[in-house]
Amino acid sequence: MAEYAKPIPYPSPETQPFWDACKRHELLLPYCPTCADFFFYPRQFCPRCFSWEIEWRRCSGKGTLYTFAIQMRPQTMGFTPPYVTAIVQLEEGPRLMTNLVGVEPMPENIRCDMPVEVVWEDVTDDVTLPMFKPAGV
Amino acid sequence: MSLKNKVAIVGADETDDIGIVPNMTPIMMHAQAARNALRDAGIDKSEVDGVFTAGAGMMASTQLCEYLGIIPRYTDCTMTGGSSFVIHVEHAAAAIAAGLCNVALITHGETGFSGRNRRGPRGGGFAFDTTMPATQFEVPFGVGGAPSTYSMAAMRHMHEYGTTSEQLAEVAVATRKWAQLNPRAFMRDDLTIDDVLASRWVSYPFHIFDCCLVTDAGGAVVVVGADRARAMKKKPVWVLGSGEASTHQSLLGMDDVTRTPARYSGKAAFDMAGVTHADIDVVEVYDSFTYTAMVTLEELGFCAKGEGGPFVSKQRTAPGGAFPMNTNGGGLSYTHPGMYGMFILIEAVRQLRGECGARQVAGAKLALVNATGGMLSATGTLILGGD
Secondary structure, rough: OOOOOOOOOOOOOOHHHHHHHOOOEEEEEEEEEEOOOEEEOOOOOOOOOOOOOOOOEEEEEEEEEEEEEEEEOOOOOOOOOOOOEEEEEEEEOOOEEEOOOOOOOOOOOOOOOOEEEEEEEEEEOOOOOEEEOOOOO | OOOOEEEEEEEEEEOOOOEEEOOOOHHHHHHHHHHHHHHHHOOOOHHOOOOOOOOOOOOOOHHHHHHOOOOOEEEEOOOEOOOOOHHHHHHHHHEEEEEEEEEEEEEEEOOOOHHHHHHOOOOOOHHHHHOOOOHHHHHHOOOOHHHHHHHHHHHHHHHHHHOHHHHHHHHHHHHHHOOOOOOOOOOOOOOOOHHHHHHOEEEEEEEHHOOOOOOEEEEEEEEEHHHHHHOOOOOOOOEEEEEEEOOOHHHHHHOOOOOOOOHHHHHHHHHHHHHOOHHHEEEEOOOEEHHHHHHHHHHHHHOOOOHHHHOOHHHHHHOOOOEOOOOOHHHHHHOOOOOHHHHHHHHHHHHOOOOHHHHOOOOOEEEEEEEOOOOOOEEEEEEEEOO
């Protein structure tokens, strides 16, 4: 896997738990007990109420496709079009940017609000990315 | 204290050449545009004591002031992408009204086209700083430039409101018709809705003709206080209302990706100016994509939320239509070097001065300018009035 050509994330201290969990194939997101709600991307504090008492909670990996686009030109290095960029709304509330995989990247195959579920892509020895596919496929 | 009528734009111009200009660097364009705008105003460089800019390196205002040979009393390099230069007008108005400077110069210069082939290190944008959120949570998924994100916003709008590719194409076609009236426009060939729909995809749901140009261009404007403005050789263009707003950086920061901060900056500008939508004679908004212009009209309140598609249909925004918009030919067909807001502003000034020749909107007295920067992130709105 050493020749993975696409950009990889470089975890920062506040995001390390998220990426460590991805390695374990767990979707672990930051949660604010004061607001009783998740937020994303990870920070050391809640961007709503500015509480610095936050928790990490495991999410199911199920959600819906909030929106998407089919990229016909590479937008970052290493990508071969066509590919689907997507924003997934998790059933617990927060949204992630990701790729929709497991489906031919054709407009007729993809619609907003379709159910999706996480699929783990171990792209290097150190990095696992959460991607999503149509639920039940 | 309101900024209404406190300042006027008294100089506005572009680089001698725009389009493909391989013999100029970005900072050369800043300087040439500054010379042309000061000449347009009839003000000597030695009088400039406020400098507002973005894009000339990380310390844009100090770099530009050194390059131009200006020791300013006031500088501002607020960087909100393509909306920077419209927001700079409000900042200049505030500085002048507070007595912190008298002659404000706002400059822009970019080589979006020719810079792609320039030697030396590349990148340096926010998306390539590995400590920034987007580098971890967007770039690894092939999300990068504006086409990859605005397309996702547009897709949700189409899903929620039934907006169609044909409706987006209406904007491209109407804007091209304005460009055909402008000899400086980059794209002037005939364009039909069928042409747009048959063109190749860049980022579905965007065809290539839904996307702005990538060109080289620079522009500058000069802003002074009311007393000075009345004594200028050309008719001043008054700042009647202004507003700025930013709501997020990434689409992940938006509760609803079909909105934009124009709803805030627009309301602020209308409130300050004390005019209504029906009073506006000409509208200049940022068309990074057909979608951007359409959704901005909704957010500014020219139509109800979700009704931008029907609103722009039947060539409403074209020459001769009921709603003249993007009269220079827009970022879609006139020029778009990267941060296009400066050119929206210059076109509004030219319309209010009556300098636009074949594309002149007859009797234009009030113009609305709105520029969008980033990923629908930050907008500036101005309501400008002719003398």
